[in-house]
Amino acid sequence: MDRLSPSTLDRLSAGILKPNYDRTAVATGIIHLGLGAFHRGHQAVYTDALLRDDPRWGILGVSLRSPDTRDALQPQRGLYSVTASDGTGDQRRVIGALTGLAVAPEDPAGLLARLADPAVRIVSTTVTEKGYSHDPATGALRADDPDIRHDSLNPGQPRSTLGFIVGGLRLRRQAGLPPYTVLACDNLPANGHTLRGLVIAFAELLDRDLARWIADTVRFPSTMVDRIVPATTDADRTEVSAALGLDDAWPVVTEPFSQWVIEDTFGGERPAWDISGAQFVHDVAPFELMKLRLLNGAHSTLAYLGHLMGCQTVAEAMAEPDLAGLVEEMMREEVTPTLPALGGFDVTAYRAALLQRFRNPALKHRTVQIAMDGTQKLPQRLLGTISDRLARGLPITRLALAVAGWMRYVSGTDEHGQPIALRDPLSSQLRALADQAGPLANRLAPALLSLASVFGRELPSNPRFAGAVETALDSLLTAGVRATVAQTRRAAR
Numbered sequence: 207m208d209r210l211s212p213s214t215l216d217r218l219s220a221g222i223l224k225p226n227y228d229r230t231a232v233a234t235g236i237i238h239l240g241l242g243a244f245h246r247g248h249q250a251v252y253t254d255a256l257l258r259d260d261p262r263w264g265i266l267g268v269s270l271r272s273p274d275t276r277d278a279l280q281p282q283r284g285l286y287s288v289t290a291s292d293g294t295g296d297q298r299r300v301i302g303a304l305t306g307l308a309v310a311p312e313d314p315a316g317l318l319a320r321l322a323d324p325a326v327r328i329v330s331t332t333v334t335e336k337g338y339s340h341d342p343a344t345g346a347l348r349a350d351d352p353d354i355r356h357d358s359l360n361p362g363q364p365r366s367t368l369g370f371i372v373g374g375l376r377l378r379r380q381a382g383l384p385p386y387t388v389l390a391c392d393n394l395p396a397n398g399h400t401l402r403g404l405v406i407a408f409a410e411l412l413d414r415d416l417a418r419w420i421a422d423t424v425r426f427p428s429t430m431v432d433r434i435v436p437a438t439t440d441a442d443r444t445e446v447s448a449a450l451g452l453d454d455a456w457p458v459v460t461e462p463f464s465q466w467v468i469e470d471t472f473g474g475e476r477p478a479w480d481i482s483g484a485q486f487v488h489d490v491a492p493f494e495l496m497k498l499r500l501l502n503g504a505h506s507t508l509a510y511l512g513h514l515m516g517c518q519t520v521a522e523a524m525a526e527p528d529l530a531g532l533v534e535e536m537m538r539e540e541v542t543p544t545l546p547a548l549g550g551f552d553v554t555a556y557r558a559a560l561l562q563r564f565r566n567p568a569l570k571h572r573t574v575q576i577a578m579d580g581t582q583k584l585p586q587r588l589l590g591t592i593s594d595r596l597a598r599g600l601p602i603t604r605l606a607l608a609v610a611g612w613m614r615y616v617s618g619t620d621e622h623g624q625p626i627a628l629r630d631p632l633s634s635q636l637r638a639l640a641d642q643a644g645p646l647a648n649r650l651a652p653a654l655l656s657l658a659s660v661f662g663r664e665l666p667s668n669p670r671f672a673g674a675v676e677t678a679l680d681s682l683l684t685a686g687v688r689a690t691v692a693q694t695r696r697a698a699r
């Protein structure tokens with residue numbers, strides 16, 4: 207089969223949308239750090255839809271680690287397909303928004319030079335939670351992070367997200383150019399505000415005047431991003447290529463739903479992403495809190511408890527009646543009352559739509575993918591909700607089980623004694639704590655709660671929280687996951 211590329215686009219199967227603009231006229235106005243499936247299935251799609259009207263916003267897609275995406279997409283000159291599937295039908299579209307592909311470690315100085323190009327007015331990020339070199343419990347910079355240490359000593363050859371963002375701004379300031387707007391697109395609370403604090407803290411390690419210039423001139427709008435985009439599998443490649451009639455080495459397979467809410471505080475011109483369906487608002491916080499706590503909180507709960515029950519995918523976890531019931535009740539009874547009111551927004555319909563999205567049989571979203579990096583995800587997904595409820599004297603039964611599910615998961619073996627492969631930046635620390643504590647809840651729970659970068663200092667010393675988590679973990683370890691989920695549902699009613 208021929209490869210998808212500009213010269214084969216005419217041979218695409220009928221019914222597949224393709225770029226409706228002249229790609230050779232598209233300039234690079236955005237540099238995106240973190241060229242994963244999520245960016246390609248979300249922000250790049252919104253951008254693709256406006257390039258015919260405004261070709262200034264092509265995207266240079268940068269991978270910060272692996273060359274895999276560049277290697278797959280370079281022969282396709284950046285073209286790839288996005289398939290949106292709800293289980294009954296597929297919509298396919300070829301995206302042409304990537305004007306270039308780069309692998310940062312191959313030429314860090316070259317990337318800094320690109321960042322200094324005045325035509326680039328936005329630098330966006332999807333580098334996952336752990337890509338911000340911060341302490342998830344507090345949002346503070348981890349100055350002892352090896353990449354941060356390296357970048358503060360070698361600012362001309364950075365490795366980290368912060369090193370590149372600050373390095374590019376430094377060159378622009380030296381050249382007397384205006385800065386770019388920095389657009390965080392990861393699932394972090396107040397992601398723009400958090401990234402701003404980290405960028406300034408890192409810049410302070412290099413040059414106080416630069417840090418002040420950044421604080422005074424650079425804009426960091428916060429965003430709420432939402433689309434479920436599982437990692438691409440070989441089966442996806444085969445199926446998509448057959449449907450396209452052309453070989454696509456790295457297609458994106460996702461759901462029809464997509465949402466992007468952006469704080470409208472750009473430093474200069476910005477793409478009219480609202481024309482392609484994004485929402486520019488004054489304050490993203492209520493949208494962000496709702497999404498992180500309802501969608502991502504439920505996702506992590508389904509991932510840990512579901513994986514322990516033997517479910518490979520979110521859809522399989524949703525087919526477990528007690529688990530699906532527990533998650534629905536947790537969202538309705540425990541999470542929703544902590545959310546600020548969003549005028550005119552129907553949160554009941556939002557929850558129902560989420561459960562429907564989780565059931566999407568076409569997605570095959572693996573529980574292990576969502577379970578990874580739990581230490582970076584728990585604070586904004588579950589612990590913030592728990593703190594809010596404790597402060598109001600409200601019960602946390604189901605949320606505590608979700609946290610205990612994470613503890614059971616990171617303890618290292620499943621109910622059949624099989625090892626669970628842990629993927630987390632703190633995995634060696636987790637393993638050591640779990641090994642030392644052994645499989646006893648009254649040792650394992652306090653050991654894991656001592657991780658201040660995840661739980662902070664206040665929460666673990668709250669006896670209601672510590673007690674609820676330990677009780678749930680004890681039940682998971684002694685009665686098993688299935689029985690505990692069913693029992694917790696009854697107890698929480």
Ligand code: CS2
Pocket residue numbers: 393431432433434435501502505506575576577
């Ligand atoms: C998921 C998210 O992998 C995960 O942890 O919870 O990537 C989720 O699919 C997206 O946030 C949906 O917008």
